[in-house]
Amino acid sequence: MRDEELPPGEVTGGRDESEMNGSETDERNRSERPDQSDHVREGNGMEGRTRGQRWLYYVSLFLETVAVAVVGAVTQRVGRDDSLWVFGARGGADFCENSKYLYLSVAADKPDVRPVWVTKNRAIVRELQRHGYEAYHAFSPRGVWLQLRAGTVFLTHNLKDVNRFVVGGSTLVMLWHGVPLKRISWDAELAERPRPVRALSRYLYDQYDLVSLTGSGARESFRTGFGLPDDRLVVTGYPRTDVFFESVSGATLCTDETELQRVQRLAEEHRVWLYMPTFRENPSARASEHVDFAALERVLAERDAYLVVKLHPKERLDADLSTFDHLLELPAGVDVYPLLPATDGLITDYSSVLFDYLLLDRPVIRYAYDLEAYRAGRGFYYDYEELAAGPTVRTFDDLLDALERSLDGDDDYAAERRAVRDRFFDDASGGYADAVYRVVSERRG
Numbered sequence: 001m002r003d004e005e006l007p008p009g010e011v012t013g014g015r016d017e018s019e020m021n022g023s024e025t026d027e028r029n030r031s032e033r034p035d036q037s038d039h040v041r042e043g044n045g046m047e048g049r050t051r052g053q054r055w056l057y058y059v060s061l062f063l064e065t066v067a068v069a070v071v072g073a074v075t076q077r078v079g080r081d082d083s084l085w086v087f088g089a090r091g092g093a094d095f096c097e098n099s100k101y102l103y104l105s106v107a108a109d110k111p112d113v114r115p116v117w118v119t120k121n122r123a124i125v126r127e128l129q130r131h132g133y134e135a136y137h138a139f140s141p142r143g144v145w146l147q148l149r150a151g152t153v154f155l156t157h158n159l160k161d162v163n164r165f166v167v168g169g170s171t172l173v174m175l176w177h178g179v180p181l182k183r184i185s186w187d188a189e190l191a192e193r194p195r196p197v198r199a200l201s202r203y204l205y206d207q208y209d210l211v212s213l214t215g216s217g218a219r220e221s222f223r224t225g226f227g228l229p230d231d232r233l234v235v236t237g238y239p240r241t242d243v244f245f246e247s248v249s250g251a252t253l254c255t256d257e258t259e260l261q262r263v264q265r266l267a268e269e270h271r272v273w274l275y276m277p278t279f280r281e282n283p284s285a286r287a288s289e290h291v292d293f294a295a296l297e298r299v300l301a302e303r304d305a306y307l308v309v310k311l312h313p314k315e316r317l318d319a320d321l322s323t324f325d326h327l328l329e330l331p332a333g334v335d336v337y338p339l340l341p342a343t344d345g346l347i348t349d350y351s352s353v354l355f356d357y358l359l360l361d362r363p364v365i366r367y368a369y370d371l372e373a374y375r376a377g378r379g380f381y382y383d384y385e386e387l388a389a390g391p392t393v394r395t396f397d398d399l400l401d402a403l404e405r406s407l408d409g410d411d412d413y414a415a416e417r418r419a420v421r422d423r424f425f426d427d428a429s430g431g432y433a434d435a436v437y438r439v440v441s442e443r444r445g
Contacts, residue, residue, distance in 0.1 A: 058197065064164050065200045068207060072168030075148065080170055082151035082444055084114050088161035090177075092120035092138050095128065095254035096335055097156040098175035098212065101239035104250045105433035107133060113437075116150070118143050118162050124254050131253060138163040152440060159204065173440060174211045174226075175239070178352025179218050179424050181387070183379040184225040202227070210443065212236045212436060214355070215426040221381040234439050237425065237432030240337050241356050245430030248338075255335040263308055263328065267342040271305040271407065275347040276336070277367070279312030280374075286315055287349070290369045292396055293319045293327055299400055300326035303407045308343070310336055345406055347399070350374060354389065358421035359428055363406045363413070364390035367399050389413065389420040 049057070085106065089099040095117065106115040117128055117135040128135035136143035147153070147163050152171040155161040159172075182188075190201055211222055213235045222233050243251055252260055266272055277287035288311070300307055306326050311317065313332035321327045330336065340346075340356075345363040348354050354364060368374075371384065371394065385392065390413045391402045421428060427435075 061197060061200050064159065065203055067165040068159070068168035068204060070168065071148070071166055072207075075169035080151040081114075081149045083112060084116065084146065084150045085152045085154065086116050086118055086147055086150040086162060086167070086170075087154045088118050088138065089156040091157060091160050092118070092162065094121070094333075095119065095124050097177050098239045099154050099156050099161070100335075101242055101248060101251070101337075102154060102175065102433045102436055103133075104248055105239060105242070106437065108249055110437060116146050118147060127254050131250065133250070133253075151444065168207070171209045171440070171444060172207050173436070174208045175436070176212060176222075178238075179214055179355040180221050180225060181350055181352065181354075181380055181382060181384070183381060184221075186227045187221070187225045187381075188379070208232065210234050210440065212238070214238055215424045217423040217425075235426050236435040236439055237427055237430075238356065239433035239436060241359055242430050242433050243337050244341050244359050251335075251338045255338075256331050256333065259330055259334055260339050263330070263339055264342045266306055266328075267344075271303070271344045272342065273305065273307050273345040273347060273403070273406075274336070274340070274343045275307055275309045276351055276353050277311065277348060278350045278374075279314050280370070285370055285373070287311070287367075288315065288317050288319070290367075290396060293321065293324060295396070295400060296403075297324045297326055299404055299407070303404075305344075305407050307347075308339075310334070347403070350378075350380075350384075355420075355424055358389060358417060359425065361414075361417065361421070363411055364417065365399065365402045365406065366390060366392045367396075368392055369394055369396070387420055389417045 087099040087103040089095065089097045103115050103117055106113050115134065117124075117133065118138040119125060119135065120138050122137060125135045125137055136146065138144075138147070144163060144166055147166045147170075150167070150170050152173060153162055153167045154173045154175055156175050156177045158164075159167065185205075190198065193201070205226055205228065208226065208228060209232060211226055211228060211233050213219060213222055213233055214237055215235055219230070219233055219235075222228075223230060226233075242248055263272060275287075275291075280286050283289070296307060306328065308328045308330055309317070309321060310330040311332065317329060321329045330339075336353075337356075341360060343362070345365070346354065346357045347365045347367055348357075349366055349368050354366070357364060366389075368384070371392075375384065393399045393402050
């Protein structure tokens with residue numbers, strides 16, 4: 001959702017880069033438009049914008065709201081096709097997240113549904129079509145027509161995952177992109193926006209018919225964050241984690257399959273850990289400034305283990321990991337979910353990947369070197385210290401100690417890890433895409 005520097009957790013409004021730049025944006029490296037949900041900001045998210053940029057945002061939000069209302073009124077009269085489901089993700093830039101895995105599941109074994117992927121990236125359209133899937137550019141004539149006809153539209157971030165001007169009146173299902181540790185939407189900057197912005201945004205939020213949750217433990221944060229009644233919040237689990245339990249056909253499409261296979265082959269004979277830190281806008285606070293990779297290399301080499309580093313797409317490493325034997329960096333655009341089952345442990349901080357990883361019941365280390373500053377700037381829904389799914393370390397030396405102990409076989413947090421998992425997942429056995437399919441089908445009758 002990076003297309004207009006929107007604040008964390010924002011679900012509506014703004015203007016798509018693809019609408020401004022056309023095909024140039026389509027061919028751009030998809031990793032340059034990452035999810036904004038991990039950013040730390042203070043204030044109402046409008047700081048740093050010029051007056052012109054603010055007015056552009058306001059006008060764009062107004063036009064979006066009018067389009068949703070008008071198209072909704074028209075399609076209510078003429079009807080929509082309940083068997084046609086449209087999917088989009090992450091501002092229309094990527095083939096990823098929960099929408100991806102639900103789309104693949106429906107395409108594989110739900111003959112009563114016609115699944116269509118829409119995107120603003122022509123390379124994704126070409127690759128999906130080449131493999132026999134139905135996909136169109138969100139603003140192409142065919143793509144627009146199908147979105148006008150679709151009975152159900154699935155999103156992961158906001159209406160800009162698809163063509164926001166033509167989906168009014170459809171059943172909108174927000175699959176979201178992670179259990180929110182950090183405050184989102186109405187619990188974050190949106191509540192501090194000018195009154196007209198809040199009114200328009202409230203109307204757009206009210207269009208979400210269903211919001212997918214992993215479990216009852218996350219219900220309250222979504223209820224207040226989205227400001228929706230409880231009957232619109234449905235526990236289904238996240239389709240992207242189905243790949244933890246079964247093979248998902250097409251899971252490596254539109255990602256760097258070569259890199260995934262390289263790590264998977266490595267994991268067949270060695271222990272492999274993954275480091276996935278949250279992005280910080282302040283360069284001095286970024287994770288790469290708080291890691292001694294040479295020291296990590298020594299610890300890993302002594303134990304014949306490997307660490308795969310997957311940074312946020314906006315972040316770049318100062319170090320060249322190719323100079324190390326036991327450290328690897330994954331490209332920014334790689335979908336990491338097919339890789340997670342091959343790993344032996346996770347190092348992270350505030351990222352929602354921590355919650356998903358609990359389904360694998362493997363060791364986790366939380367490297368929270370800036371906990372007070374991050375918590376003060378962003379705010380958490382839950383007591384961070386209580387979510388002790390693994391050791392929480394504050395210094396790099398402590399990180400090394402915790403990693404050494406884990407590699408040496410210590411797993412002192414197994415009970416705590418499962419307790420946190422059970423708190424946020426009502427079902428830890430997979431089948432989440434099927435659960436979404438059932439709920440949506442039942443709601444539509």
